[in-house]
Amino acid sequence: MEPSDLAGMALIAAAGPEEALAFIRAGVSSSPVLEVEMTSLLSEAGTARWPGLADALGRWRPRLPSLAPERDMGVMERLGGGLLIPEDPQWPPALDDLQLNAPIALWMRGQLPRIPEQRRCIALVGSRDSTSYGANVTGELASSLVQRGFTVVSGGAYGIDANAHRGALAAAAGGGASPSTLAVMAGGLDRFYPPGNEGLLRAIAEQGALVAEVPPGTNPTRYRFLQRNRLIAALCEVTVVVEARWRSGALNTAHHAEGLSRSVGAVPGSVYSANSAGCHRLLREGAAVCVTDAAEIAELAGSAGNNLAQEPDAATALHDGLGVEDLLLLDALPLRSATSAEKLSVVAGLGMATVLAGLGRLELMGLARRATNGWQRGAV
Amino acid sequence: MEPSDLAGMALIAAAGPEEALAFIRAGVSSSPVLEVEMTSLLSEAGTARWPGLADALGRWRPRLPSLAPERDMGVMERLGGGLLIPEDPQWPPALDDLQLNAPIALWMRGQLPRIPEQRRCIALVGSRDSTSYGANVTGELASSLVQRGFTVVSGGAYGIDANAHRGALAAAAGGGASPSTLAVMAGGLDRFYPPGNEGLLRAIAEQGALVAEVPPGTNPTRYRFLQRNRLIAALCEVTVVVEARWRSGALNTAHHAEGLSRSVGAVPGSVYSANSAGCHRLLREGAAVCVTDAAEIAELAGSAGNNLAQEPDAATALHDGLGVEDLLLLDALPLRSATSAEKLSVVAGLGMATVLAGLGRLELMGLARRATNGWQRGAV
Structure with missing residues (x-):
């Protein structure tokens, strides 16, 4: 039978593989007992209606004369291969x-x-x-x-x-x-x-x-x-x-x-x-x-949380970890000239206490530098 | 104030824009009534803790001397522009x-x-x-x-x-x-x-x-x-x-x-x-x-169901609409020689009734052709 022949798979599930083949070979036109069981299996698999066992036998039987399992096994053995069946422990x-x-x-x-x-x-x-x-x-x-x-x-x-x-x-x-x-x-x-x-x-x-x-x-x-x-x-x-x-x-x-x-x-x-x-x-x-x-x-x-892909090492800028207030302050620091904390307060829109604390943090990171006449951007 | 200054936006929401500016200009160090209302607005917006009004005034007030709204409006008018405020009907x-x-x-x-x-x-x-x-x-x-x-x-x-x-x-x-x-x-x-x-x-x-x-x-x-x-x-x-x-x-x-x-x-x-x-x-x-x-x-x-993008006109093969059985039959039809319905039944794995009905359908579509000695693939 062709792959995914659902009626065929239902027959094998109902009768077992050897009995299924024997039944197809037997030449009877149907089997009410098997048909009931197959209908139930197909219905579980989502196939509510199927044409019935007689129809399926009509498509399986014409192929019986060309079946040659021993020949097939021989061919595969000569090629260094073989057959795996669901009863094998290696069956995936x-x-x-x-x-x-x-x-x-x-x-x-x-x-x-x-x-x-x-x-x-x-x-x-x-x-x-x-x-x-x-x-x-x-x-x-x-x-x-x-x-x-x-x-x-x-x-x-x-x-x-x-x-x-x-x-x-x-x-x-x-x-x-x-x-x-x-x-x-x-x-x-x-x-x-x-x-x-x-x-x-x-x-x-x-x-x-x-x-x-x-x-x-x-x-x-x-x-x-x-x-x-x-x-x-x-x-x-x-x-x-x-x-x-x-x-x-x-x-x-x-x-x-x-x-x-x-x-x-x-x-x-x-x-x-x-x-x-x-x-x-x-x-x-x-x-x-x-x-x-x-x-x-x-x-x-991977199961959840395993094999996690690493984030790429994107160039992380030094200011990536800054809080909003320090970022505002950094943006306000002039690159060349120096400026006073009071002016920084106006330009950055920050209170004096925030400016002074922030300048301390930025200085530690090398982002701000104390000049003779005030503060400017660090050399980093 | 800077964009997204949440305390500032809370002040404007609590007092109204003109009163908010007047309050900042007034020079008082705080307002318990305003602060309670602002805290409630900030809390609604997800900011459970904020440094308080005195801290915010500390960052707003240094900028007061540089405010020049009439000059700003004049500049924008000369450039053919203007200001849009939330009270305008055109506010988005x-x-x-x-x-x-x-x-x-x-x-x-x-x-x-x-x-x-x-x-x-x-x-x-x-x-x-x-x-x-x-x-x-x-x-x-x-x-x-x-x-x-x-x-x-x-x-x-x-x-x-x-x-x-x-x-x-x-x-x-x-x-x-x-x-x-x-x-x-x-x-x-x-x-x-x-x-x-x-x-x-x-x-x-x-x-x-x-x-x-x-x-x-x-x-x-x-x-x-x-x-x-x-x-x-x-x-x-x-x-x-x-x-x-x-x-x-x-x-x-x-x-x-x-x-x-x-x-x-x-x-x-x-x-x-x-x-x-x-x-x-x-x-x-x-x-x-x-x-x-x-x-x-x-x-x-678009709202759901509107502006739907058309599927590209991918080349649709003639056999795209075929059912599984007709597809099996088409695959079994030889291209050059002709074959009998019985042989097709074996090769395709289909019962004779299905083969005959399918050949009729495929013939109508030009996919199967009746030859003197049987059936073969159509010229399509």
Whole structure:
């Protein structure tokens, strides 16, 4: 069955996976008991009406003759991969948040011993036609996130996805971190798609991991691309859209993440760049938080109060800590000539006692200086 | 007294403006009755403790000898300007939202018959060291806002402020709109400050208006610049920060606007631009809405549901409106060869009835085509 076939997932939930397959194979036209239970499960999942079990069997059965699970397992084993099922201890609990939309199983291929914990996974996603700005930002974010111990998750596509995986792989070349990147694919893992990313996907298989919910031999279709996005969103603590047009599949991933109460970040860009319009749309609609560097993304991935991004060391002027009265006094102090405390009182609009106390404080900070004939601005 | 001298504003509120001046001139050291009333007014405004009337008199009285209201009025009249007081019918009601922080009076100079209504005023503010990006965005936003009938308000400073005023003045040169821009100054209106903007400020005086709460002859000090920002925020329905560093006076204006429950917009930019860091900070902290063009700013200025920005005409693919099943079917239709409905049922994972109904719909849209030996993708 296709990913997110809700009736199918309800059948598996009601009967168990092996019994579900046996039932579909059995050739009966329906089962009132199963149908009642499935209707109840679908209703809990928000699907009030569904066409019924007979209709679902009508779409599942035509595919039975082409099922070849042993062949699929053999193919994946030869590629150094395998199958992960919900009963495995390594099954990522993050996927349970998808409830009835969870994948039946995950095919995996690569070097990562297991799918990293959700709180260590960050998705970097975006348009296939990235600009050089998007490519730079993505590469830097990915490297920096891997150096902070995160796994960079993306979809293995052209553009931002490819930049994300490359940046993650490059972090190791720069030293310090082991490459950690995961590509969630829309088609079977026996071939590298899109063809132009073959070298990259091979490198991910050799240093990171490829994951898919469909068996080897499955074509990546538009529908499967859209469904794949929910897996990226579910596996990651934060989904960051680096560049996206007003309509873009990356926004679909962001909305999946939002629906799962995961954090969503969007990278801002030029208002003249159509490739940032989707990011600005997310920001404007309040669906994403503005993120500009890896530290801010790490902050989104931390539990409240952890991983807080440091404020930049903006040049703090010496007068930043002054109270209002001392600021008024400082503004009134002449730069070159000297003036009396009485005149300062008039110019600053402060009483004499305030002026004298303030001059003392400013003198200590080097902002005021006592001259022979009065007071002037300090040399600081 | 300086702008936002809360004790002074409380005195004026308690005694009335003329009596307040008479009391300060009178030379008495205090007034228990006035002090009780002022304490109550200050407490309402959130100032629980204040040093008392004697302390305030100590800072007001030294300035009495330099008061010369008739001279100030004469100067402004020669410049074609005048004084606006809260008792005037033209007093902008928007300033009342400042409560005890409202200005005592406004000096005005220029061609605008009055300060436009709050709902027609948009502040465009930002750093003095704008980039070419910020300059372009600001100029375009200002022109476009004036063409939509808004008045562009800013602070007459270098950088973004100057770009905003220039863009507003240029809208008229382009035809269609009368220039409408207001510069709120930190110093007296008898001279143009900063000197490098003299030509621009003169043009604003000739085609728009200059406004200040301090009398002619008053220097623009750091304190007065900060206070000036609250007037910009109060006069405008929306305050938009186009470019600002991490620490910037423009953020101060944005926070004033936020405090007054006015809308705040921030223009995104490159994550590599230090001049956009303040805008991104506002977005990240949820203090501003992301705005990328004049339509989105106008939407912020409209009452809910008005002035809605149109969604861009993004290329809508023909398959955008398809349901999930028809999308699965479309993906399964071969591009070159033809295939049977039975094979489509297997490939798409759909029952035969769904396939046949879907093929009919796709054929009507030109997305599927009947060939001699089956079905294939349409030529669309």
